[in-house]
Amino acid sequence: MVDGPLWLAPMAGITTPSVRLFQRRLGVSLVHTEMVSAFGLMYGGRKSAEILVPAEGEEPIVPQLFGPHGDCLLAGARIALEAYPFKVLEVNMACPMPKVTKKGAGAAMMDRPLEAFRAVRLLKGLGLPVWVKCRVMPGGFADTARFCGGLLDAGADLLMVHGRTASQRYEGKADVEQVIGLARSFPGLVVGSGDVFSASDVLRYLEGGCPAVLLARGFLRDPLLAWRCSTELGLNSSYPAVSPVEALVELGDMLFVREGERTCLLLVKRMAASALRGHPGDAERRNRMMGIKSWIELKGFIAGLEI
Numbered sequence: 001m002v003d004g005p006l007w008l009a010p011m012a013g014i015t016t017p018s019v020r021l022f023q024r025r026l027g028v029s030l031v032h033t034e035m036v037s038a039f040g041l042m043y044g045g046r047k048s049a050e051i052l053v054p055a056e057g058e059e060p061i062v063p064q065l066f067g068p069h070g071d072c073l074l075a076g077a078r079i080a081l082e083a084y085p086f087k088v089l090e091v092n093m094a095c096p097m098p099k100v101t102k103k104g105a106g107a108a109m110m111d112r113p114l115e116a117f118r119a120v121r122l123l124k125g126l127g128l129p130v131w132v133k134c135r136v137m138p139g140g141f142a143d144t145a146r147f148c149g150g151l152l153d154a155g156a157d158l159l160m161v162h163g164r165t166a167s168q169r170y171e172g173k174a175d176v177e178q179v180i181g182l183a184r185s186f187p188g189l190v191v192g193s194g195d196v197f198s199a200s201d202v203l204r205y206l207e208g209g210c211p212a213v214l215l216a217r218g219f220l221r222d223p224l225l226a227w228r229c230s231t232e233l234g235l236n237s238s239y240p241a242v243s244p245v246e247a248l249v250e251l252g253d254m255l256f257v258r259e260g261e262r263t264c265l266l267l268v269k270r271m272a273a274s275a276l277r278g279h280p281g282d283a284e285r286r287n288r289m290m291g292i293k294s295w296i297e298l299k300g301f302i303a304g305l306e307i
């Protein structure tokens with residue numbers, strides 16, 4: 001199904017169709033939707049349904065659902081499949097945000113392994129491959145391996161493992177060694193996630209046995225990360241050699257046309273602020289940028305940045 005090891009992570013509020021299409025051009029070979037609430041789908045939520053609609057040219061695309069139990073995930077998955085003939089389904093058992101975990105969804109499913117395994121078994125009944133995104137567990141490798149083994153025994157076809165515990169959220173370093181240990185224990189079945197900021201980070205996961213790696217905050221900091229990794233690792237990327245500023249402007253134009261000015265401003269500002277971090281005078285320039293109200297003005301501002 002997938003031809004290449006650089007995959008775009010699911011990122012709520014970030015991996016919109018323009019971002020996904022742009023990353024595909026840079027060399028990413030598979031993209032995820034933002035996470036979608038299975039309950040939202042069940043109750044006819046417009047936002048949840050919208051998140052699921054892929055743009056032309058995005059395949060392969062993986063929809064990621066979250067929900068507190070298997071029945072809800074199954075109902076949500078059925079609705080997702082009516083909306084679009086996805087070829088795989090993914091369950092989010094990794095989100096640490098209280099608004100998700102307090103309802104028993106996301107990373108809270110890792111606290112209820114039997115329900116997590118049941119959810120996989122139910123989804124497998126739909127006849128598609130089922131993937132799970134989870135995290136490493138506070139108890140360490142043995143606990144995480146037991147949970148991952150249980151998911152695979154229940155029928156999961158692939159696991160994306162983020163090397164931070166849920167209580168770490170996005171702080172501290174990812175435990176890459178633990179993820180690599182899991183990849184060795186379950187050959188070909190563990191995709192690595194956590195602290196992917198360069199081609200050498202990608203290579204570490206691949207050489208450790210992961211079949212693919214998820215690009216996440218790395219591409220917020222460096223809009224050309226996927227292209228840089230593709231070229232340095234000798235993978236295919238037909239994207240021309242451009243500067244990060246040109247790349248950001250191109251992405252901004254796509255966002256403006258497809259998702260509208262509000263989303264365009266939000267995402268481009270977020271990426272430019274990440275890219276500016278550590279550069280001289282970054283705080284002052286970031287503050288100035290945050291006051292900008294139109295894409296035309298932001299485009300001019302970005303064109304003058306050295307990032």
Ligand SMILES: Cc1cc2nc3c(=O)[nH]c(=O)nc-3n(C[C@H](O)[C@H](O)[C@H](O)COP(=O)(O)O)c2cc1C
Nearest residue numbers: 009010011012034035133162193194195196216217
């Ligand atoms: C803003 C943001 C939104 C995210 N949204 C999701 C999500 O919807 N589903 C998910 O499984 N992970 C989500 N993640 C986690 C990422 O997919 C990834 O696993 C994590 O950022 C670790 O990789 P990194 O250290 O390279 O950023 C999100 C992360 C961030 C920073």
